[in-house]
Amino acid sequence: MTPSSRTPVPAADVVADEPVHRGAGRPRSVTADAAILEAVIDELALVGFDELTIESVASRAGVGKATIYRRWSSKSELVVDAIAAVKPPLVHPDTGNVRDDLVEVLVAGYGRRAEPVTARLLVGLCMELQRNPEIGQLYRERLAGPRRQVIIGILERGIERRELRADIGVEDVVDLLVGPLFYRQLVGAQAPDRAAIRRLVDLVVAGVEA
Amino acid sequence: MTPSSRTPVPAADVVADEPVHRGAGRPRSVTADAAILEAVIDELALVGFDELTIESVASRAGVGKATIYRRWSSKSELVVDAIAAVKPPLVHPDTGNVRDDLVEVLVAGYGRRAEPVTARLLVGLCMELQRNPEIGQLYRERLAGPRRQVIIGILERGIERRELRADIGVEDVVDLLVGPLFYRQLVGAQAPDRAAIRRLVDLVVAGVEA
Amino acid sequence: MTPSSRTPVPAADVVADEPVHRGAGRPRSVTADAAILEAVIDELALVGFDELTIESVASRAGVGKATIYRRWSSKSELVVDAIAAVKPPLVHPDTGNVRDDLVEVLVAGYGRRAEPVTARLLVGLCMELQRNPEIGQLYRERLAGPRRQVIIGILERGIERRELRADIGVEDVVDLLVGPLFYRQLVGAQAPDRAAIRRLVDLVVAGVEA
Amino acid sequence: MTPSSRTPVPAADVVADEPVHRGAGRPRSVTADAAILEAVIDELALVGFDELTIESVASRAGVGKATIYRRWSSKSELVVDAIAAVKPPLVHPDTGNVRDDLVEVLVAGYGRRAEPVTARLLVGLCMELQRNPEIGQLYRERLAGPRRQVIIGILERGIERRELRADIGVEDVVDLLVGPLFYRQLVGAQAPDRAAIRRLVDLVVAGVEA
């Protein structure tokens, strides 16, 4: 998914996804990559996902349209990459307590969605997940996956510490925590603040604790 | 929201939303309304929300574009109406048991979302919810609201029967039930079948039962 | 060739080539026709045939690109029509003398080609004559044809008056008169002034007089 | 005009237009020159002058675009050189008779223009003559000039032999012979065959013979 590794022909070496320049021809400009992704973020903030045009991105980045199309074959892929590049870093709370750990990680990952911009990013992505299964796969692997792993880690530590029952399906519990936050953001148009997240965590944990 | 009541100028009478014909001139064609909504559903099924164009709808319905714009001011409103017209009817299970009631109502309302078509409708709507707060309000009132009321009714009956604790926030619990189904549909691209819904209900009820 | 009669589907009535509006739909705007053709002439004068772009014509005419493409399928056809619309009017000299008649008609028709603009129009047309046989046919019928007829008339009156031999091929003589003027314009880049035209006429008439 | 002598910086030595290599560095490839010119001819034959692109020439010749731009500064110059390289050789007929000499040289020089390819070359050149005066000069000197000289020679021998009048302007007569052939080719889209050329010569000679 690194821009420069995206090519019409499949990469020869799947293991190394670093943008290695092999063979003839001028290599792709790294600065152009950066300028484009930055321009995408700016435009998303200004006008939202589907008012965003490739032409405005190109113009803002000081780049030809072809330079964008050379790297990304659709607005969707472009936006996924741009968002991936700015995703907030993961947190790995370990307070020794399942409830507090969950609140921390959920606030860090989903609590900042109050602004309409983020909501539009989110829904724009969902759009693409439906349309393009590959993008969906990508999103789940690169964006959602790591966050889910953190939550799963918290739950498993809770099980080890006997805070939680051992027979729960952790994947189900993760959905139970994350799903409502998505739902409120997308459908309810509510900002999930820390208090709301804490109530949610309390409800869920009540159902799974030992 | 009934098509014929939608006019460029605000309706004089908000209470009666039946299409009343007042004054001179040819009244609006009722068959055109139906043809348009049907064409929208067909197009949504064929190409999805944002590949859907007003022109293709008009052409499929055998109708002029102006006839559509005379009734709906945007693609979003048109699509909301079209979907509202085909929404599956509400069920009101009353098995005397919270768990079974919840499974029934959730399967009826969210279990048929296996097909990509429905997912696209869903996400297309979400799109509009973000963009246009009025549409969001509309959606919550006319589509989501009644379903939530049914679930709330089930929960309250459960409280009366002492199946559930009395101190739970029913709105939070509804989100806890509905959110993961949305999430799996939109992000996970998984069909929430009856078994998955039952597992979900078990988890949630475990957290709220007396 | 009248703009409004040009349609994707062949005209039902070939005899009447007037832009008659039959059937449904908004008729094509006559003012748009005029604005486009005028803009073409202006652009040709400013930048020449192949620096002329459809976009600049549309912008100068205050018209959408589609409005142009609805009427003409290529730059060539557009330019042919535009030039046809401004072609200098025919003259019909009748001095009673073949030499003077010829000089008059040639000066009127080909003597004004001194400016590079006209030369570019000319060569732009030739370009299209080669590429598109239909355009060539059109050009010969609508632009060149009438002028040739005038010259043929002069020659035939000369034959009747016994100024010219009766056995000459008038078409050949027309080529003999017109060809060198084209040639000098296109290849020699010389302005054919009245004196040069008179010398030419003298030479040709010397070969065909009785 | 020899490819290798064409440089971004003006040639130091105008007299010797042979490609002399001075100083260090890899000399220009002669085989690349040949491949490019051949590719130009092929492309001209396939798609005509203004559908011809530098990229297609480069690709067909198996050459980088820069290798072309290093030698020629425009499509026009490139095409002029390519055509010059394949121009049919001059003939120098001397039958002792003006009429027959003229027919021979005109057939050799202009009679083979029946094919649309040649016409396209011709008109493509004309295009450039108008646009770029230097190219026009070049064309007249290197392609048209020698042919005109041959015709002038024939005419002057005719004058010496008293076949022709001594007071004629030979340049005018050349135009009179060549112009109509151009005209028919470009505008009339007719192949000037030997019979047509003979009729033309007869008409012209009739006007200039003693």
Add this chain to the structure above:
DNA sequence: ACATAATCGAGACGGTACGTCCCGTCTTGTG
């Protein structure tokens, strides 16, 4: 023998125009 230097094929760069599609509005003639 080796550094120098200009070449080579390849192909990415910032641009511009293309011709198409659809937007939402606006005229037509007909019922």
Add this chain to the structure above:
DNA sequence: CACAAGACGGGACGTACCGTCTCGATTATGT
């Protein structure tokens, strides 16, 4: 009046070339 048809000005689409600019690799020459 509303209707179907369809033209209108506008604007983004994705493509094709433009002429320029790196790349790594090659090929003579001048020391």
